[in-house]
Amino acid sequence: MPRVRSGLARTAAALAGGLALAVLAASPAMADTSQSTASALQISLLGGGLASSGSTSATNDGTTESISGNQSPPLAVLGAQTVIAAGVLAQNVRAYNDGTSAACAGVLGPGGAVTIGVGGSCIVTPGAAVNLTLGTSGLASIALVADAIYSSCTATSSPSATGSTSLVNARITSTILGVETTLLSLPVNPAPNTGLNVPGLINLTLNGQSSSGLGQLSVTALNLTALGGALAGVTIGSVSCGANAVAPPIPVIPLAGAPIALGIGALAAGTGGGISLWRRRRATARN
The missing domain is CATH 1.10.287 (Helix Hairpins)
Known part of the structure; x- marks a missing residue:
């Protein structure tokens, strides 16, 4: 027995x-998905005209990253516009297979550069000043001047998302007969959805942030609405990260x-x- x-x-x-x-x-076998998008600059004209740098996007299905669009578009993509004559457009994106993603987008002066570093941080090398002509007021030429204006975001599949905006030496100026006067100095790191204005000329929203849900965040560095002239508005540095997620189970044996x-x-x-x-x-x- x-x-x-x-x-x-x-x-x-x-x-x-x-x-x-x-x-x-x-x-x-578990795999995390991720996604991000970025757009450097959009110029809106009265009557419906639009000049745009386009956009880039990155996705990752848990194994492979796919990036579409030009991350460093030339100014020529903006067409025949008179707002910006020289500068650098940046719209960088990454999507990793660990469920994290990152994006950086904005405008810099000639010689500037933007890359995405470890942890999704934006690494910015400012160049010369960039000048965006916004229109005229009487004899004065009104402009947005800065060394760099950009936004960034990161997201994880935990889920979480963060974003920020940086404006380096940014200001609204008035120039008459070659003499420049600063009408409004812009904060370097504005709080989310900061509203400013130059009475009778310009309304501004800095570090505009919105979210469609947990783990997703959209950030716009600067949104400007002109109150007169042919220019309707300028949008600089729009990025979106997430929502990233844990992918459904994938059996090794079907x-x-x-x-x-x-x-x-x-x-x-x-x-x-x-x-x-x-x-x-x-x-x-x-x-």
């Missing part, structure tokens, strides 16, 4: 081992193959049990 019980125990153990192999083979896997496990267990029983009978015959 002890031998029979021992054999049954070994058979049960073999069966469990075989089934465990099948289950492990069919266990899911569901259609699960019965086969279980069958193999059972067969392995049965074979082990059969061998054990044969050994017991052989030992009994010898005795």
Whole structure:
């Protein structure tokens, strides 16, 4: 009787081992997805005209990053406009397979550059000042002048999302006969949705932030509405990160193959049990 019980125990153990192999083979492989978008500059004209740098986007399905669009578009993409004559357009995006994503976008002076560093941070090298002509008021030429204006965001699949805006030496100016006067100095790191204005000329929203849900954030560095002239508005540095998520389970063995896997496990267990029983009978015959 002890031998029979021992054999049954070994058979049960073999069966469990075989089934465990099948289950492990069919266990899911988890992968996090991520996404981000960026647009450097849009210029709106009265009458519906629009000059745009376009946009870039990055997605990751958990294994492969795909990026579309030009991350460093030339000013020529803006067409025949008179707002900006020289400068750098940046709209950088990344989407990683660990469920994180990042974006940086904005306008810099000639010689400037933007890259996305470790952890999704924006690494900015300012160049010369960039000048955006906003129109005229009497004899004065009104402009937005800065070394760099850009926004950034990061998101994770935890889920979480953060964003910020930087305006380096940014100001609204009035120039008459070559003499420049600062009408409004803009804060370097404005709080979300900061509203400013030059009475009778310009309304501004700095570091505009909005979210469609947990783990998603959209940021616009600067949105300007002109109150007169041919220019309707300027939007600089629009980015969006997330929502990033844990992907659905992906079985290593497809569901259609699960019965086969279980069958193999059972067969392995049965074979082990059969061998054990044969050994017991052989030992009994010898005795």
